[in-house]
Amino acid sequence: MTTDSLVGGVGPEKLLTPVLSDTWDAQRPWSLETYRSHDGYQGLAAALRMPPDDVIALVKEAGLRGRGGAGFPTGMKWQFIPQGDGKPHYLVVNADESEPGTCKDIPLLFANPHALIEGMVIASYAIRCNHAFIYLRGEVVPVLRRLHAAVADAYAAGLLGKDIQGSGFDLDITVHAGAGAYICGEETALLDSLEGRRGQPRLRPPFPAIAGLYACPTVVNNVESIASVPAILHRGKEWFRSMGSEKSPGFTLYSLSGHVTNPGQYEAPLGITLRQLLEMSGGVREGHRLKFWTPGGSSTPMFTDEHLDVPLDYEGVGAAGSMLGTKALQVFDETTCVVRAVTRWTEFYAHESCGKCTPCREGTYWLVQLMRRIEAGEGTQSDLDKLLDIADNIFGKSFCALGDGAASPITSSLQYFRDEYEQHIAQRGCPFDPAASTVWAGRQPGINGTAAHQPAQEKGVLA
Structure with a gap:
């Protein structure tokens, strides 16, 4: 390297x-x-x-x-x-x-x-x-x-x-x-x-x-x-x-990954925006548009293209409804299935739960079961309410922040993309299925042919 x-x-x-x-x-x-x-x-x-x-x-x-x-x-x-x-x-x-x-x-x-x-x-x-x-x-x-x-x-x-x-x-x-x-x-x-x-x-x-x-x-x-x-x-x-904002001074490393032209580490003052970082990194990959992104890793509530100008400091991101966290900016374009991405994250948190406390141990397990069912087109409308109910029973009630991190992608994705969850239920399957969806029309082969079903990959850092 x-x-x-x-x-x-x-x-x-x-x-x-x-x-x-x-x-x-x-x-x-x-x-x-x-x-x-x-x-x-x-x-x-x-x-x-x-x-x-x-x-x-x-x-x-x-x-x-x-x-x-x-x-x-x-x-x-x-x-x-x-x-x-x-x-x-x-x-x-x-x-x-x-x-x-x-x-x-x-x-x-x-x-x-x-x-x-x-x-x-x-x-x-x-x-x-x-x-x-x-x-x-x-x-x-x-x-x-x-x-x-x-x-x-x-x-x-x-x-x-x-x-x-x-x-x-x-x-x-x-x-x-x-x-x-x-x-x-x-x-x-x-x-x-x-x-x-x-x-x-x-x-x-x-x-x-x-x-x-x-x-x-x-x-x-x-x-x-x-x-x-x-x-x-x-x-x-x-x-x-002299750098950053009044309450969040100084410089920091922003990890920009996913569907961007030039992913990598960008060291900038706290308070810079994703719009500015995308301008420096060549923007979202050619021919595509931003759909959603994480300001601080997958455990922070996701943002959409409406939040491009949110100052990336602790106060700015918090006021917008998320957390700056580790400043891991994962960018996803319109070909990404939100349900699939959140399912993969939820599986990660369920696997990594230490099992010490009941809300996290049991809650992450059942979140995975529901997410898999919805993703496979076997869910019902009541499953969406169950997801929110379980997430509420985890958030703020687990022994450490892992439980909060598991609940945040669920609640934020339902806040911004509930219609996509409902599409999975109504159509009995993923609307981003490359065999059935117009989203994939004209898409060039690459990334194993199923990139929309996978969370954005970190690139280059330890390649």
């Missing part, structure tokens, strides 16, 4: 803010030498000259919000760690990227692992942590190897280990490969997995900041959240706040 495959199509420079992706097209961007030639570890030098509490205050004042989905203020999360409690403190980086459509952390780690390592040293210094962990999705073996090599290089350069850069601060980093469970993306399930137990969400309170890893105060942050910290320390909070 070349770094060219990591970056999306070329767009107007004024709309892009390459910070994390700035070195992706450089020679050997993952190397310590390349990272240092682009001001790498300057943020760490600045942090080590400051008291730890001042580092926390700076990140908090910069307004950095978690890039893993919830958007919780990063500096505030660090501030929750009690000081002077006599317990070890831990930093855990959540690199268990599993959300369908999300593909930002893995290419970031593959092309620029030292941004994460530098951010981890800064964060650990701020919260008085001497042992940090990276919990990586185990299937991405090339990234695992690259992370191990980058950590070894950082140790050799005196950027990890004892007395980092003569500061008297010690830090060890452990890279841990998970076993590929979606539920371990939930922070408390991740901690259980890291401790050697089955990955299942914990009852809260206590929250990880009080009793996290090994029952000690723990900060759990997303890869992109921590990797964004060094630039803030190096360039200042005013620079960071």
Whole structure:
């Protein structure tokens, strides 16, 4: 894989803010030498000259919000760690990227692992942590190897280990490969997995900041959240706040995939719109139009072409009825069967449910049964009400957010495309069947001949 495959199509420079992706097209961007030639570890030098509490205050004042989905203020999360409690403190980086459509952390780690390592040293210094962990999705073996090599290089350069850069601060980093469970993306399930137990969400309170890893105060942050910290320390909070919106400042990686001309990673200020991103990426594939899209992965309520100008920040997307989530923008054109796409997503959530709580364990199972029945043309009108009723019994009532993620595609697709569900019922089959539908007239062969029956595929990131 070349770094060219990591970056999306070329767009107007004024709309892009390459910070994390700035070195992706450089020679050997993952190397310590390349990272240092682009001001790498300057943020760490600045942090080590400051008291730890001042580092926390700076990140908090910069307004950095978690890039893993919830958007919780990063500096505030660090501030929750009690000081002077006599317990070890831990930093855990959540690199268990599993959300369908999300593909930002893995290419970031593959092309620029030292941004994460530098951010981890800064964060650990701020919260008085001497042992940090990276919990990586185990299937991405090339990234695992690259992370191990980058950590070894950082140790050799005196950027990890004892007395980092003569500061008297010690830090060890452990890279841990998970076993590929979606539920371990939930922070408390991740901690259980890291401790050697089955990955299942914990009852809260206590929250990880009080009793996290090994029952000690723990900060759990997303890869992109921590990797964004060094630039803030190096360039200042005013620079960071000059991008994005007032309540959602800064830059971020948008994962654009599906039926677009140039899918890929687009690093831009928070608040950019899908219309602008599509202009940069060459638009929806030639000869087709946008039908629906997800603003933050399949677990967020879907949008339609009516939402092209919604600002892609936490407040804007929330006000429009969805969540920014992981900024996984999956684009689907008019050839896509909404019922088929939602069925596939629902099957994923049912498969990945840990089974700990009844609403999610039982609810996702029955959602799949109903969705399959409707998709096959065997459903009834009452099944649509049953879908909404089951989704309501899951949403907000399950042990963690997986249940909410399973319910959201159901409720939002029925909100915007109920007529398509009714067509499946009335016509006793899928109106997008290539053997019977005019939607497919004149369509050129390709994508196995049945692309409309499949959710849009992520392209190029780790091809």
